[in-house]
Amino acid sequence: MWRSLQVTASALVFSAAVGVPVGTWLALTRFRGQRVLNALIYTGMGLPPVVVGLVVYLFLSNSGPLGNLAWLFTIKAMVVAQVIIATPLVVGVTMSSVRAVDPALRVQLRALGATRWQATVAALVEARFGVIVGLVAGFGSIISEVGAVMLVGGNIDGRTRVLTTAVVLETRRGNFDVALALGIILLTLSFAANLIMVMGQGKLAES
Amino acid sequence: MTSAPLYTLRDVRQVYGARTVLDIPALTVQRGEVLAVVGPSGAGKSTLLRLMALLEAPAQGEMLLHLNDERVTAETASIAQRRLLAMVFQRPALLSRNVRANVAYGLRLRGERNGQKRVEAALERVSLTHLANAHPRTLSGGEMQRVAVARALVLEPRVLLLDEPTANLDPYNVRLIESLIREQHTAHETTIILVTHNIFQARRLATRVVLLLEGALIEEGSAEEFFDSPRDPRTAAFLSGEFVY
Amino acid sequence: MTKRRILILFLIFALASLTTLLAACGDKEKPAPTPTKEAATPLPTEEPTPEPAAPARLILATTTSTEDSGLLEYILPDFEAKYNAEVDVIAVGTGQALELGQNGDADVVLVHSRAREDAFVADGYGTARYDVMYNDFILVGPAADPAGIKGMTDAAAAFAQIAESGSTFVSRGDDSGTHSKEKAIWTAAEVTLEGDWYISAGQGMGEVLTMSDEMGAYTLSDRATYVARQATGLKLEILVEGDPILFNPYGVIPVNPEKHPNINAELGQAFADWITSLETQELILSFKLNDQSLFTPDSEAWRAAHSGE
Numbered sequence: 054m055w056r057s058l059q060v061t062a063s064a065l066v067f068s069a070a071v072g073v074p075v076g077t078w079l080a081l082t083r084f085r086g087q088r089v090l091n092a093l094i095y096t097g098m099g100l101p102p103v104v105v106g107l108v109v110y111l112f113l114s115n116s117g118p119l120g121n122l123a124w125l126f127t128i129k130a131m132v133v134a135q136v137i138i139a140t141p142l143v144v145g146v147t148m149s150s151v152r153a154v155d156p157a158l159r160v161q162l163r164a165l166g167a168t169r170w171q172a173t174v175a176a177l178v179e180a181r182f183g184v185i186v187g188l189v190a191g192f193g194s195i196i197s198e199v200g201a202v203m204l205v206g207g208n209i210d211g212r213t214r215v216l217t218t219a220v221v222l223e224t225r226r227g228n229f230d231v232a233l234a235l236g237i238i239l240l241t242l243s244f245a246a247n248l249i250m251v252m253g254q255g256k257l258a259e260s
Numbered sequence: 261m262t263s264a265p266l267y268t269l270r271d272v273r274q275v276y277g278a279r280t281v282l283d284i285p286a287l288t289v290q291r292g293e294v295l296a297v298v299g300p301s302g303a304g305k306s307t308l309l310r311l312m313a314l315l316e317a318p319a320q321g322e323m324l325l326h327l328n329d330e331r332v333t334a335e336t337a338s339i340a341q342r343r344l345l346a347m348v349f350q351r352p353a354l355l356s357r358n359v360r361a362n363v364a365y366g367l368r369l370r371g372e373r374n375g376q377k378r379v380e381a382a383l384e385r386v387s388l389t390h391l392a393n394a395h396p397r398t399l400s401g402g403e404m405q406r407v408a409v410a411r412a413l414v415l416e417p418r419v420l421l422l423d424e425p426t427a428n429l430d431p432y433n434v435r436l437i438e439s440l441i442r443e444q445h446t447a448h449e450t451t452i453i454l455v456t457h458n459i460f461q462a463r464r465l466a467t468r469v470v471l472l473l474e475g476a477l478i479e480e481g482s483a484e485e486f487f488d489s490p491r492d493p494r495t496a497a498f499l500s501g502e503f504v505y
Numbered sequence: 506m507t508k509r510r511i512l513i514l515f516l517i518f519a520l521a522s523l524t525t526l527l528a529a530c531g532d533k534e535k536p537a538p539t540p541t542k543e544a545a546t547p548l549p550t551e552e553p554t555p556e557p558a559a560p561a562r563l564i565l566a567t568t569t570s571t572e573d574s575g576l577l578e579y580i581l582p583d584f585e586a587k588y589n590a591e592v593d594v595i596a597v598g599t600g601q602a603l604e605l606g607q608n609g610d611a612d613v614v615l616v617h618s619r620a621r622e623d624a625f626v627a628d629g630y631g632t633a634r635y636d637v638m639y640n641d642f643i644l645v646g647p648a649a650d651p652a653g654i655k656g657m658t659d660a661a662a663a664f665a666q667i668a669e670s671g672s673t674f675v676s677r678g679d680d681s682g683t684h685s686k687e688k689a690i691w692t693a694a695e696v697t698l699e700g701d702w703y704i705s706a707g708q709g710m711g712e713v714l715t716m717s718d719e720m721g722a723y724t725l726s727d728r729a730t731y732v733a734r735q736a737t738g739l740k741l742e743i744l745v746e747g748d749p750i751l752f753n754p755y756g757v758i759p760v761n762p763e764k765h766p767n768i769n770a771e772l773g774q775a776f777a778d779w780i781t782s783l784e785t786q787e788l789i790l791s792f793k794l795n796d797q798s799l800f801t802p803d804s805e806a807w808r809a810a811h812s813g814e
Binding site: 157160164171 | 347351355365408
């Protein structure tokens with residue numbers, strides 16, 4: 054259970070660290086080929102996790118280009134796969150919510166003496182609700198994911214077995230009651246995490 | 261009032277795409293004056309103001325801002341020098357935080373730790389103390405514009421740039437904002453550049469007036485000269501409301 | 506300030522998850538003993554050759570049947586204690602298990618698909634194949650037995666009868682060892698797999714047994730998984746068993762270090778030696794569920810020791 058949270062939380066932190074700045078940047082700049090890139094990001098938001106898992110596996114495999122890292126069947130590989138699944142979601146949602154911020158705002162803040170950076174941060178803060186929604190969506194998509202983590206993590210007992218893969222195993226073993234119990238834990242965990250984020254959102258609204 | 265140039269413009273042209281929106285051979289703004297920039301819509305008034313606010317640089321020519329014996333342009337001004345200016349726009353864009361936080365924003369940017377008193381004083385000046393904790397989306401248009409004025413005034417800027425600050429506002433808010441502008445000028449000797457299409461407002465506030473038509477500078481003079489004895493026939497036409505645009 | 510408190514909370518959360526991640530990553534270079542199993546086994550210092558080194562890691566790619574039945578959990582602690590090793594079990598279909606070995610992502614494979622195992626060794630991906638044990642496949646189905654095959658001894662004939670009666674049959678359809686065996690029997694029965702009655706599930710044995718149970722369908726299962734599932738309320742019955750074609754031998758193959766130098770070949774070979782040793786074979790025999798041995802030992806050492814019987 055803690056491993057599930059640990060993997061997903063780490064992946065979410067990485068996704069946010071990459072996705073929020075990239076999404077903000079994409080929202081505030083214009084360049085050639087941006088539409089194509091947008092389409093790519095939106096496609097990425099719906100990447101089939103198993104395909105991500107397969108590609109990550111092929112890269113991290115001993116006969117793959119990154120085999121020397123020896124990351125396959127470790128938590129690192131699972132985090133990598135989850136980051137790839139969640140990042141486009143975070144980028145896409147951040148991008149559209151920052152874009153929804155009145156463009157006049159940044160100009161007016163600049164006219165009040167904000168640096169480019171400060172004005173951009175302010176725009177991101179304005180988009181905070183959307184960004185949180187993006188993080189919630191990213192979290193939901195990876196904590197409940199099973200195909201990719203099964204493939205690259207290997208569902209190793211005591212090492213890379215997480216809630217979802219344990220549910221698969223127990224179902225296969227016919228221990229439906231155990232599987233169901235694990236499923237309930239997973240849901241509770243997911244609910245608790247979302248509750249924290251949503252409460253945070255409410256608190257932000259009051260400030 | 262000392263007579264020293266604050267802005268000097270030479271052969272300034274601003275171009276958006278293929279369109280020349282501003283073409284001013286020469287213009288000087290003196291320190292401490294209230295300059296009204298008037299003209300019909302599309303005359304280039306707002307463009308001129310954005311140049312003066314250092315938000316953009318002219319495509320051609322040179323606009324210098326004289327600050328503490330230094331002459332800076334939009335490209336060379338340091339952030340500290342930029343922060344001597346503040347601008348109010350026709351349509352205020354406020355942060356989705358409460359009124360007090362909006363007014364405090366500029367001070368926070370400047371790292372002012374003890375700005376609370378100044379913020380409260382500014383709220384008092386725009387008669388918004390009772391709404392300090394309100395969220396902007398609950399405010400009327402006039403209240404929002406007063407928040408925008410307060411967040412500029414609280415910075416005690418050397419130069420205050422106003423872009424149609426009272427357009428579409430009711431008489432009460434117009435009067436309130438105009439009195440704030442007048443007070444800021446007399447009490448703090450702030451240089452004020454006011455863009456307006458309302459010649460009556462220009463007459464009430466300005467010490468000097470320039471008329472722009474289609475990006476060109478038509479007339480420039482003291483308020484008295486401008487309104488009582490305009491040199492250019494187009495100025496007279498504009499003042500009498502006959503100008504077709 | 507509520508906002509600041511939330512920010513701090515989030516940062517703590519982020520930091521905590523990062524440190525745990527880093528700690529988990531650190532495991533790799535400096536493996537710490539996993540708390541559960543090793544706790545029960547004797548400490549390294551008590552062994553004849555004191556080895557202060559941290560446990561080595563062995564990746565075993567195997568079929569789901571060995572893990573799902575619980576056999577590995579039962580026998581692996583012995584190996585881990587003897588060799589101061591940790592075995593990471595990747596339980597997948599035979600096809601994927603062999604693929605993992607082929608890519609050098611496993612050190613040793615334990616599977617059951619004789620023809621493919623031999624091809625794997627012949628292609629140089631494995632050093633050698635050793636007999637380990639066998640269980641047998643059984644044809645299971647609903648008690649009602651609509652195809653009337655109960656008690657038949659010829660599996661191919663029973664398959665033909667199922668096809669003829671149009672009774673539902675659920676196939677693994679996942680290229681596993683069980684699936685290979687099933688296809689071989691269909692070939693022997695000269696049945697073309699067409700029609701609504703034949704369902705290719707594409708899932709593991711456990712899921713397929715559940716599906717068959719729910720649908721009142723027939724399926725081919727390995728005995729180990731079936732017995733294990735019987736304990737958790739499966740209602741399917743054994744209808745056909747004992748045909749030599751249903752013999753299901755497991756082989757162990759250490760992955761060839763010539764193809765993938767950075768695998769743990771030494772420990773892989775040690776694992777093959779260990780699992781075929783007489784001692785481990787006894788252990789396999791003693792693994793029982795509902796008083797039935799699920800796997801029958803069948804290594805060379807075992808056969809030599811019991812040839813007189």
